[in-house]
Every structure is written in structure tokens, then in C-alpha cells.
Amino acid sequence: MFTTARTVLEKTQPGASPLDLFAAIESLKKSLNAVILAHYYQEPDIQDIADYIGDSLQLARAAAQTDAEVIVFAGVHFMAETAKILNPDKLVLLPDLNAGCSLADTCPAEEFALFKRAHPEHLVISYINCSAEIKAMSDIICTSSNAVKIIQQIPEEQPIIFTPDRNLGRYVMRQTGRDMVLWQGSCIVHETFSEKKIVQLKITHPKAETIAHPECEESVLRHANYIGSTAALLKYCQESSSQEFIVATEPGIIHQMQKAAPHKTFIPAPPENNCNCNECPFMRLNTLEKLYLAMKNQAPEITMDEEIRVKAWRPIQRMLEISA
Ligand code: 13P
């Protein structure tokens, strides 16, 4: 079921009739033997045409298991890169190669290499929101849905570096009682929510539950009734008896929440300014039109150095084994 009819005139064919993008993408999917994987933060039309929608762990699993020849990744660069690390022989397409991640960008490889060298006894646990180079320097990868479980399995006496997200790191430390050395990275989207406006919303909607992604700052997390990954938040709002939710994460997820619980109300947590900065500017670079063009042109594709890929594969594989 599609939310809107999307048509586009192909500029290369003057006078051509409008192209039904949904039909064209469905047809390319068959001819390419492609699978479309989409993150919850993608625009609704992309979510609706995807074969699989999920959080970053679910999408990494879907990428590891697919037998399609082409993976069209509707998400950000590190997610498509993870799919390529797991599938070196497949063509992995990202509709817009500029769809990066502000959090991944806070951890440049050269600086992290020095940081790691300064902590030679430490195990490196990296949040999946990082580059292939950082993954290659890591012992285990985690996502927001399995970080607590993974840290709990590390022997008590083993010191840990956690990178790049300081907010998720702090949340995991609180949940596990473990001390960790935190890289001081963060996401511009999850640090934009206004504590003041969330508190005001809680007063005007006294029955609403506040649900938040652990990438949010402590000042927001302390008002949350439930904290979890995008998939966990989606599950929680279906199972909770509450009828109203203030949602402190990228509002793209609300499309699935509304589909799963149409009688409930979802209020996006407002940003500090009167802007749209609670929408991830990188995720939103992908559009249905660009997704169609990527499939038609079989580009842009994700490529990477084979030595880095092999090194980055190991800690991802460890994560998939530990959190199976
Ligand atoms: P999830 O692991 O919950 O999908 O989060 C990914 C992400 O980029 C959050 O900003």
C-alpha cells in the first residue's frame, strides 16, 4: 500500500508520459534481482516500497542474509557500507552518496588511531554509526539495540573504549554499571531536542508517555518513560496501553508507528529552534526519485579497500554472533 502517487517526467525523453515511480522501481527490482533495505528514518514513500524496513541491527542482519544480487540501501553511508562489508561480491547502491552521518563524522580514523594507541589494554567497542576504517580498528561492533547486551558479556576486569557516541555510551554505562572510556562524539539530530519544550508537552499531554532514542542527551533521557533503538520504540508503543507518545528521535519512525497503531497519537519531540532539525538531513537526502535513478543507472555504488573490508568484517561478524 503506497502513501502517495509519485510520478516523474523523464527529462531524457521529451514528450514522454509521466513515469509511475513505484511501478518503475518494482520492475527494476525484478530485472536486477534487487532487494531494497530501508531505515525507519527514510521518507514514507521509500519505507512503503522497501522489501525490508528496520533499525540498523535488523538491516545489517537482512544484508547478511539476502540472496539478492543487488542491495539498494535506503539509509546512510555507514549502513550501506556495512552491507558491502558483509557482501563484497554484491552491488550495493546508495541513492545519494552524500548521505553521511554527523555522528560517524565525529570520529576521524587518524585521531581515533592515536586515542586507541593511548589505551593499549582496552577493548574497542564501536557503535555501528562509524566509518569502515573505525570498524577495522574495533574488536566488536554494536548497535543501539544490542549495546547493553554486548557490554554485559565482556569480563568485568576488561577495560573498554566505547566510540563514537558519548550519549549512548553514558546510557550503557548507567544500564550496566560498567565504567568505559568514551569518545566524545554525538549526533546533531539527537542533540537538537529541547528539554524545555518536552517538559511543556508533558504538562499539556499528561497521559502521554515520552519515548527516546539513547543517542539523546541525558537532559532529554531523564524525562523518558522508555529508552530504546528505533525498532524497540516501535515495538514499545504498540505494546503499551498508553494512547499518546512524545517521540524523541527522528520523526521518520512515526510513519511505521502510525501504521502499526493507527488509533494512537504520536507527537514528535520539538527541536530547540523553530526548524526541521529533528529530521536527519543525511537520511533525507535519499528520495524516491534518486532511488529509482540509482537502480536504473546501477550507481552510485559503495566501494572500499579490500584490506579495510576484511578487518571491518570481523567485529561486525562478532556482533552478529553475540546478539543472534
Ligand atoms: P537505530 O540503530 O535505532 O536504527 O539508530 C540508528 C541511528 O542512526 C540513530 O540515529
Ligand code: SF4
Ligand atoms: Fe547519523 Fe544522527 Fe542521522 Fe542517525 S540521525 S544517521 S546518528 S546523523
